[in-house]
Amino acid sequence: MIELRDVVKRYGASTAIDGVSLVVGRGELAVLLGPSGCGKTTTLRAINRMIEIDAGEILVDGRPVSASPPDELRRHIGYAIQSVGLFPHMTVERNIATVPRLLGWERSLVEARVRELLQLVGLAPSYAAKRPGELSGGEAQRVGVARALAADPPVLLMDEPFGALDPINRENLQREFAQLHRRLGKTVLFVTHDVEEAVLLGDRIVLMCEGRVVQDGTPEELWRAPAAPFVKEFFGPEFGLHVLSRHRVTDLPLREAPDGRAPRIESGTTLRDALALMVTEGAECVAVIGDDGAVAGGLTIEDVVTGVRRTR
Amino acid sequence: MASSSESAPAADSAALRARAGSRTRGGRREAPALIGVTGAALGALALLLGPYLSLRPNRVVDGTALTGLQAFGTVGWLLLLAWALVGGLALISPARRSSLARGLLGAGILAGTLWASGVAATEYAAGEGPMARTSFGWSFYVSLLGLYLVHHAAATDGAPLWRRVLVPGTTVAALAAVAFSGALSDLGIARELALARDLLAREITAHLFYALGATLGAVVIGVPLGIACERYRRIEGPVMGALNIGQVFPALAFVGLMMPVFGALGRGVEPLGALGVAGVGWAPVFVVLLVYALYPVVRNTVAAIRALDPAVVDAAVGMGMSPHRRLAEIELPLGFPVVLAGVRVALVQSTAGAVVAAFVGGGGLGAVMFFGLEQTSMDLVLVGVAPIVALALAFDTGIRWLEGRVGAARGAV
Numbered sequence: 001m002i003e004l005r006d007v008v009k010r011y012g013a014s015t016a017i018d019g020v021s022l023v024v025g026r027g028e029l030a031v032l033l034g035p036s037g038c039g040k041t042t043t044l045r046a047i048n049r050m051i052e053i054d055a056g057e058i059l060v061d062g063r064p065v066s067a068s069p070p071d072e073l074r075r076h077i078g079y080a081i082q083s084v085g086l087f088p089h090m091t092v093e094r095n096i097a098t099v100p101r102l103l104g105w106e107r108s109l110v111e112a113r114v115r116e117l118l119q120l121v122g123l124a125p126s127y128a129a130k131r132p133g134e135l136s137g138g139e140a141q142r143v144g145v146a147r148a149l150a151a152d153p154p155v156l157l158m159d160e161p162f163g164a165l166d167p168i169n170r171e172n173l174q175r176e177f178a179q180l181h182r183r184l185g186k187t188v189l190f191v192t193h194d195v196e197e198a199v200l201l202g203d204r205i206v207l208m209c210e211g212r213v214v215q216d217g218t219p220e221e222l223w224r225a226p227a228a229p230f231v232k233e234f235f236g237p238e239f240g241l242h243v244l245s246r247h248r249v250t251d252l253p254l255r256e257a258p259d260g261r262a263p264r265i266e267s268g269t270t271l272r273d274a275l276a277l278m279v280t281e282g283a284e285c286v287a288v289i290g291d292d293g294a295v296a297g298g299l300t301i302e303d304v305v306t307g308v309r310r311t312r
Numbered sequence: 313m314a315s316s317s318e319s320a321p322a323a324d325s326a327a328l329r330a331r332a333g334s335r336t337r338g339g340r341r342e343a344p345a346l347i348g349v350t351g352a353a354l355g356a357l358a359l360l361l362g363p364y365l366s367l368r369p370n371r372v373v374d375g376t377a378l379t380g381l382q383a384f385g386t387v388g389w390l391l392l393l394a395w396a397l398v399g400g401l402a403l404i405s406p407a408r409r410s411s412l413a414r415g416l417l418g419a420g421i422l423a424g425t426l427w428a429s430g431v432a433a434t435e436y437a438a439g440e441g442p443m444a445r446t447s448f449g450w451s452f453y454v455s456l457l458g459l460y461l462v463h464h465a466a467a468t469d470g471a472p473l474w475r476r477v478l479v480p481g482t483t484v485a486a487l488a489a490v491a492f493s494g495a496l497s498d499l500g501i502a503r504e505l506a507l508a509r510d511l512l513a514r515e516i517t518a519h520l521f522y523a524l525g526a527t528l529g530a531v532v533i534g535v536p537l538g539i540a541c542e543r544y545r546r547i548e549g550p551v552m553g554a555l556n557i558g559q560v561f562p563a564l565a566f567v568g569l570m571m572p573v574f575g576a577l578g579r580g581v582e583p584l585g586a587l588g589v590a591g592v593g594w595a596p597v598f599v600v601l602l603v604y605a606l607y608p609v610v611r612n613t614v615a616a617i618r619a620l621d622p623a624v625v626d627a628a629v630g631m632g633m634s635p636h637r638r639l640a641e642i643e644l645p646l647g648f649p650v651v652l653a654g655v656r657v658a659l660v661q662s663t664a665g666a667v668v669a670a671f672v673g674g675g676g677l678g679a680v681m682f683f684g685l686e687q688t689s690m691d692l693v694l695v696g697v698a699p700i701v702a703l704a705l706a707f708d709t710g711i712r713w714l715e716g717r718v719g720a721a722r723g724a725v
Binding site for chain 1: 622628721
């Protein structure tokens with residue numbers, strides 16, 4: 001769990017973060033979102049004391065971060081950044097093993113952990129011996145995530161980890177990371193300025209502007225009840241579409257099965273993909289196929305539009 | 313996360329590098345013709361005009377100066393023909409096609425010129441006796457410059473290994489063959505070398521002591537000092553300022569300043585005096601060279617750490633690496649090639665600078681050189697200078713090679 005209470009950071013006359021309070025519950029993935037210069041990265045870096053704050057309090061798992069020496073603290077908080085920062089003179093294995101080595105793990109334990117992590121982030125075991133220079137951007141970021149997870153920290157800080165990737169790689173990594181998060185149940189604070197990424201990944205979104213929290217809630221809450229005009233403005237006209245991709249067709253009550261001409265979709269399909277199919281096919285209604293292969297029911301455009309308003 | 317194949321960007325960047333490579337080669341295509349022809353013209357003119365060899369009955373008196381053609385006779389005409397051939401080839405076929413022929417011809421010209429000079433010296437010595445001195449005049453050095461240009465124009469960067477080493481290899485082999493045939497033994501420089509052989513061995517040792525010792529000292533002091541400067545910016549200004557002042561101080565004046573200091577130290581502190589520390593001799597020279605060598609080492613150490621990818625440092629800090637650990641595992645290993653470049657500059661600079669020792673009775677190759685100047689014997693000066701140049705070039709090449717190897721191993725692109 002991460003907790004910030006009235007945190008303030010000033011640089012000379014300007015205030016980078018101005019009384020930020022937020023809580024990231026255990027196992028929750030919270031996204032710190034906002035335009036550049038809003039203080040989101042400063043907030044993130046204050047948690048592992050890369051930046052020392054001027055006022056307020058920060059707790060990780062109930063303990064004030066100011067109570068432990070910075071290096072000690074950081075070894076128990078995972079850290080992944082946009083530019084990855086892999087050590088170019090070390091193998092992938094040694095890179096991933098950085099924090100376990102700092103913690104003095106036994107060699108055999110480290111080796112086993114590296115193999116496990118490579119598999120976890122979808123890289124073949126042969127990658128262990130490679131150098132960062134031999135990796136593509138996506139592979140390097142996978143190694144970066146593996147390195148952040150290496151010592152199994154309960155808390156993970158990520159600063160635009162997928163920001164430098166091309167759209168296809170980014171989407172793959174986002175989707176895989178969401179699955180990984182569900183599986184591992186880490187407490188994650190994730191900084192991004194990408195609205196779509198925030199809505200897709202965030203259990204909660206903390207929207208910041210000029211050093212303050214503008215609104216803090218689930219993506220659905222921010223969408224349905226924006227606390228300020230800035231919220232609506234920042235998320236833009238596609239906000240609802242992004243929210244659609246958070247939900248699957250089976251999250252909505254299905255109506256009676258349509259006739260045989262309706263396009264068919266599987267039950268795992270997102271509402272966004274279902275809507276896209278209807279628009280593309282010019283169909284009012286789609287047939288949802290259940291896990292048993294039989295038509296489980298139907299869904300109309302109206303069902304999607306009104307249904308998503310009621311999701312949580 | 314599921315596996316995915318993402319090798320496309322790597323392949324892209326390889327293609328990009330290849331394209332960049334071909335572009336540089338393309339851009340240089342026009343220059344070799346001009347350089348090659350200029351080199352050949354210099355070589356030919358040097359044979360025809362100016363003093364190529366000077367013949368003197370002994371080391372001290374003036375003698376007669378001969379042009380290349382006068383000195384070499386028929387061989388001179390053959391050499392002229394070879395120069396013309398090199399120039400012609402460079403003119404009609406400037407590209408890489410004739411570069412092998414031009415390079416090999418250049419090697420032949422060098423060996424032939426030396427051999428012909430040796431023969432001329434032997435003939436002269438037969439009439440004049442063992443005191444006779446046959447020395448190279450400035451035209452000879454002009455022809456060396458011409459050869460350098462010819463070789464440069466025939467350089468083959470992208471060619472396979474055997475192709476790149478063939479010309480230098482042939483040149484060295486031809487030179488060695490001429491030298492070991494004994495044909496050069498009557499040249500003035502060979503005679504001086506024979507006379508000064510024992511002296512030379514001793515002074516090379518002394519010279520190496522100065523150059524390597526001062527550089528080693530500079531590394532031992534300079535690397536920690538550089539690290540400290542990078543860590544504590546407050547001390548960087550004063551330290552770099554002081555080293556800068558040392559740097560602009562003329563070496564001889566600097567040694568002069570040190571003389572009373574070391575004189576007092578040698579007299580006052582028994583064990584130092586026993587080691588030969590005194591106002592003159594090795595101690596002031598050693599310290600002055602060390603101070604000069606400190607500057608590149610400190611500066612490059614600071615630069616090496618500062619030039620690291622900020623993301624790499626940020627990641628190291630963010631994962632909880634202590635400053636010591638960061639230094640040992642990240643900053644020094646990654647910055648090593650840059651530090652090494654500073655050591656290279658320090659070593660080359662100390663090798664050249666160590667001649668100053670001769671002024672204060674510290675020996676070294678400078679002593680040979682100044683002895684030659686006193687005797688007005690250019691041959692003896694060369695006997696002192698040539699090893700300095702050779703050592704400096706060898707250090708430079710050797711450490712450069714090491715930098716490249718280390719850089720590649722560190723994953724630098």
